[in-house]
Amino acid sequence: MPELPEAETIVRTLSPHIQGRRILTATFLSRRVSDATGSDIAGRHIAGIRRYGKQILIDLDRGLLLVDLRMTGKLLANGQPGPYTRAIFQLDRGAVLFDDIRQFGSIQLLDVEPTKLGPDPLEIHPAKFAERLRVRNTQVKCALLDQKFVRGIGNIYADEALFLARIHPTTRANQLSKQSALALHSAIVKLLNESIALGGSSVSDYVDASGSKGSFQLQHKVYRKEGKPCPQCGEPITRIVVAQRGTHFCPRCQS
Numbered sequence: 001m002p003e004l005p006e007a008e009t010i011v012r013t014l015s016p017h018i019q020g021r022r023i024l025t026a027t028f029l030s031r032r033v034s035d036a037t038g039s040d041i042a043g044r045h046i047a048g049i050r051r052y053g054k055q056i057l058i059d060l061d062r063g064l065l066l067v068d069l070r071m072t073g074k075l076l077a078n079g080q081p082g083p084y085t086r087a088i089f090q091l092d093r094g095a096v097l098f099d100d101i102r103q104f105g106s107i108q109l110l111d112v113e114p115t116k117l118g119p120d121p122l123e124i125h126p127a128k129f130a131e132r133l134r135v136r137n138t139q140v141k142c143a144l145l146d147q148k149f150v151r152g153i154g155n156i157y158a159d160e161a162l163f164l165a166r167i168h169p170t171t172r173a174n175q176l177s178k179q180s181a182l183a184l185h186s187a188i189v190k191l192l193n194e195s196i197a198l199g200g201s202s203v204s205d206y207v208d209a210s211g212s213k214g215s216f217q218l219q220h221k222v223y224r225k226e227g228k229p230c231p232q233c234g235e236p237i238t239r240i241v242v243a244q245r246g247t248h249f250c251p252r253c254q255s
Contacts, residue, residue: 001071004121004152005195005216006206007051010075014096014209017077018046018058021091028107030086033098036109041065041089053117053151066108072205073098073105079211101205117151121188124150130181133173140176140184141169141242153188156201156223159248161187163222168254169240169247194219222248 002010026041028034047059056075058065067075076097081088087098087107098107121129129150136143143149144158153161162169164187167180176184195201200214203224207213221231226239230250238251 001054001154002069002073002200002206003054003154003157004051005157005192006200006214007054007056007069007152008196009200009208009214010069011049011051011056013212014075014077015049017094017209018091018096019048021046021093023060023089024092025088025090027088027090028086029088030100030103032103033086033100033105034107034109036107040109046091051152052114053120053147054154055114057114063109063111064113066110066114067098068106068108070100070102070104070106072101074100074205074207075209076207076211077209116148118146118148119150121150121152121185122192124185126182126185129185130178133176133181133184134178136173138173139170139242140167140173141245141247143173144188145243145245152192155245155247156203156220157188157191157195159223160191160221163249163254164191166253169242169249222250224248 022045023041026038045061047061049058056067076099078094079097081097084099084101085097086100086103089096132149133143141158141162144153161184165184167184195216198214198216199208200206201217202213203217222237225237225248227236230237230253233250233252235250235252237248240247
């Protein structure tokens with residue numbers, strides 16, 4: 001599913017098409033997409049769009065839309081409806097389509113801001129990040145995947161950040177030294193910003209609002225590189241399962 005860089009890229013590429021626009025009609029083509037109806041949304045103006053972890057918030061003049069893309073969801077500006085289009089937002093200029101092959105994604109109409117997730121990894125102070133790790137009695141990979149710890153990191157960037165920080169994914173979070181915790185924070189920030197600059201990682205269905213793929217997947221060092229030589233030491237990359245997720249690391253660099 002899209003992670004923080006992919007959600008941020010969608011926000012940046014969709015914003016010019018919807019900022020300040022009025023929603024003329026909202027049509028939901030699948031009952032699984034939303035509990036809201038077209039009449040609940042039609043007539044509202046779009047004040048802005050922003051990211052909330054892996055999710056996308058569209059601010060309206062009354063309330064907001066929370067878009068969760070999940071596995072295969074896409075937000076597309078001014079495209080043509082297809083067999084997997086689940087919702088259409090017709091604007092006073094242009095349109096936005098919500099496509100989703102597997103129909104795991106959702107669009108919720110909210111009255112108030114969501115608050116259930118942890119801090120943003122690009123906004124949290126390094127010392128605060130280290131402090132939050134110090135009280136987590138779990139494997140560090142599990143901590144990174146927990147959206148209540150920090151919001152927006154998934155399997156790709158957890159694996160890549162742990163490799164960059166030279167931390168084994170099964171290390172207990174509360175056993176990391178402060179130096180290692182700060183190195184992990186630095187690695188996360190570096191990777192997320194680099195991925196945003198390259199439009200995110202297109203390893204499956206992800207595209208931005210214009211339908212373009214990202215290219216950060218070409219920079220991956222360990223994610224889905226099982227058996228390939230580590231770019232640092234040449235040791236074959238190993239795959240294990242952590243938190244029911246395939247986890248890739250170098251057994252030498254991340255001993």
